Amino acid sequence: MSTSEAKQHWEEHYSARDRIWSGRVNARLSEIAPTLTPGTALDLGCGEGGDAVWLAEQGWQVVAVDIAETALRRAADEAAARGVADRIEFRQHDLSAGFPDGEFDLLSAHFLHSTFPLDRMPIFAAAARAVRPGGMLLIVDHSGPPPWHSDLDHHHTFDAPQDIVAALNLADDQWEPAEIRSVEREVTTPDGEPFTWFDNVIILRRR
Structure with a gap:
């Protein structure tokens, strides 16, 4: 899929509703980041900015990238409303076509899934190369599609965390695995029923 097609796809996704995501920081990031000294962070697929804005509030200097202009505009508005606009640089970027410049103390990729073909492994490999020595790579994935969307047309496999690390x-001698496992998370289905979902968590520290 070309960059223009990908942009159109995600613009339609975000334009469908006034807000797509909750605006809250992802749980795993909120657990890991406080154990680190705030520095520079890169948020891949930042969406409407929940993670990026929270990181900025914790003292991080953040580069947040997404392909959707609507998502970035909402994220920037949220950053301004919460007084951290000067700590976040929002960039429109197609990760399948290239990777942002720079080195970072924290690389965060939460739920970088797509309903159209997206080769994620080159993105994750580029993310690892962008972690400066002593920094951390954090990847969090769904273990599978939500059961209430069993007909969801995902074009990629939901890889086990061990398989991603192996790939x-x-x-x-350059990397130390801090955590590679699946973790339970309690969610609520669209029908209001409780459901236990599994997320794959990969935390790697560059020596």
Whole structure:
């Protein structure tokens, strides 16, 4: 899919409603980031800015990228409303066509899923290369599509966390695995029923 087609797809996704996401920080990021010294962070697929704005509030200097202009505009408005606009640089970026410049203390990729073909492994490999020594790579994935969307047309497989790490082929003398596992998360279905979902968590620290 071309960049223009991908942009149109995500613009239609975000334009369908006034707000898509909750605006809250992702749970795993809120657990991990306080254990780190605030520095520079790159938020891949930032959406409407929940993670990026929260990181900025914790003292991080953030680069937040997404392909959807509508999502970035909402994220920037949220950052301004919460007084951290000067700590976040929002960039429109197609990660399948290239990776943002720079090195970062924290690389965060939460639920970088797509309903159209997207080769994520080159993105994750580029993310690992952008982590500066002593920094951390955090990848959080769904273990599978939500059961209430069993007909959802996902074009990629939902890989196990161990398989993602193996595919990255990172040198053992340069990287230390901090956490590689699936974790339970309680969610509520669209019908209001409780449901236990599993997220895959990968936390790698560059030596």
